Amino acid sequence: EPEVTQxxxxxxxxxxxxxxxxxVPISNHLYFYWYRQILGQKVEFLxxxxxxxxxxxxxxxxxxxxxxxxxxxxxxxxxxxxKLEDSAMYFCASSASGTRARDGEQFFGPGTRLxxx
Amino acid sequence: AQSVTQLDSQVPVFEEAxxxxxxxxxxxxxxxxxxxxxxxxxxxxxxxxxxxGSTLVxxxxxxxxxxxxxxxxxxxxxxxxxxxxxxxxxxxxxxxxGGSYIxxxxxxxxxxxxx
Numbered sequence: 602e603p604e605v606t607q608x609x610x611x612x613x614x615x616x617x618x619x620x621x622x623x624x625v626p627i628s629n630h631l632y633f634y635w636y637r638q639i640l641g642q643k644v645e646f647l648x649x650x651x652x653x654x655x656x657x658x659x660x661x662x663x664x665x666x667x668x669x670x671x672x673x674x675x676x677x678x679x680x681x682x683x684k685l686e687d688s689a690m691y692f693c694a695s696s697a698s699g700t701r702a703r704d705g706e707q708f709f710g711p712g713t714r715l716x717x718x
Numbered sequence: 719a720q721s722v723t724q725l726d727s728q729v730p731v732f733e734e735a736x737x738x739x740x741x742x743x744x745x746x747x748x749x750x751x752x753x754x755x756x757x758x759x760x761x762x763x764x765x766x767x768x769x770x771g772s773t774l775v776x777x778x779x780x781x782x783x784x785x786x787x788x789x790x791x792x793x794x795x796x797x798x799x800x801x802x803x804x805x806x807x808x809x810x811x812x813x814x815x816g817g818s819y820i821x822x823x824x825x826x827x828x829x830x831x832x833x
Contacts, residue, residue, distance in 0.1 A: 605761060636823075643722075644762075644808060644823035657820060692762065707821075709754075709761035 603627045605710035607693050613716045614683055622678045622713045624693030633676045634694040634707060635668065637661070644692065650676065683717045690714050720745040722811050724824035732832050733801055739794040739827045741783075741809035751792040752810040752821060753783055762808060768792065779803070804831045 606625045614620050626633050635647040648658040650668050667679045676695075680687055691714075694707040723742045731737045743749060750769050754762040766777025773785040783794045792809060806828050810821040 607761075610759075641825070643825045644810075646820050646822075649820070694762075706764055706767075709763070711759055711761045 603708075605693055605695055605708050607691075607710040607713050609713060610711065611714045611716070613718065616685060616717055617682050620680050620683055620715065622680075622691050622693075622715070624676045624678075624695075624710055625674050626676055626693070626695030627708055628674070630695035630697050630708070632656075632696045632698065633668075633670070634696075635678045636692040636694065636709075637689040638692065638712075639686075639689040647678070680715075683715075685717050688715055688717045720749065720811050720813055720822050722809050722822055722824035724809055724827050726827050727825065728828045728830065730830045730832060731799055734798050736797050737795065737799050737803075737829065739807050739809075739829065741792045741794065741824060743790050743792065743809075743811045745790075745811060745813050747813045750812045750819065751783075751785060752812070753777065753781070753792075753794050754808040754810060754823075755779075756806040756808065756826075758805070765794070765807075799829070799831050801831050801833060803829060805829060 608623045633650045636644050638644045646659050648662045648668055649656045665681050669677050690712045692712045693710040696707045721744050725740050752767045753765040755765050756762050765781050766775045766783055768775045768785045776782045781796050783792050785792050806826045808826045809824040812819040812821040
């Protein structure tokens with residue numbers, strides 16, 4: 602069964618460093634998403650991406666964040682200068698149809714746990 | 719704006735006992751409701767969803783949920799749990815606000831099934 606994969610499973614970094622979180626969405630999906638979950642808190646939407654551009658983003662997704670689809674398979678989230686409060690689990694998701702289709706089911710990856718020291 | 723409240727952060731239960739995981743939501747527009755499950759070291763998997771029609775929704779692994787508009791609830795139930803049901807469960811709501819259906823998630827409920 603096709604699935605979304607994410608690497609690495611755990612990333613430890615120093616405050617101020619850049620990190621890139623990688624995701625391989627399901628191959629025939631066209632819509633891609635990033636969410637994060639700070640420990641003990643809610644899963645929060647960060648950004649959605651379609652046709653090589655951001656389609657929606659939340660207030661959390663500020664200038665420190667960027668997303669890219671560098672090739673036909675990967676979807677990345679970059680944090681330019683990490684802060685302590687960026688420590689969280691980051692989930693990638695993909696869907697065949699976009700968020701404007703109410704039943705566009707999103708398929709989630711296992712997450713990358715980012716720890717900023 | 720929409721929000722989701724999962725009042726129970728942890729629910730311990732014995733194997734073969736029934737379980738209910740509670741979810742309440744708030745929204746000013748029509749909503750669509752979801753339950754996701756996350757097994758250890760895996761991604762979020764859709765258990766079931768309510769879009770319209772019958773308020774009792776059946777999902778995978780024997781779970782079901784009932785949409786109650788007057789109580790703004792969407793509680794998840796299973797009549798007899800197994801050890802393998804031990805996981806984190808997330809309730810989510812989306813609506814037609816602004817034409818986007820980006821879901822808003824609750825904080826999750828950890829279901830712990832004891833032998």
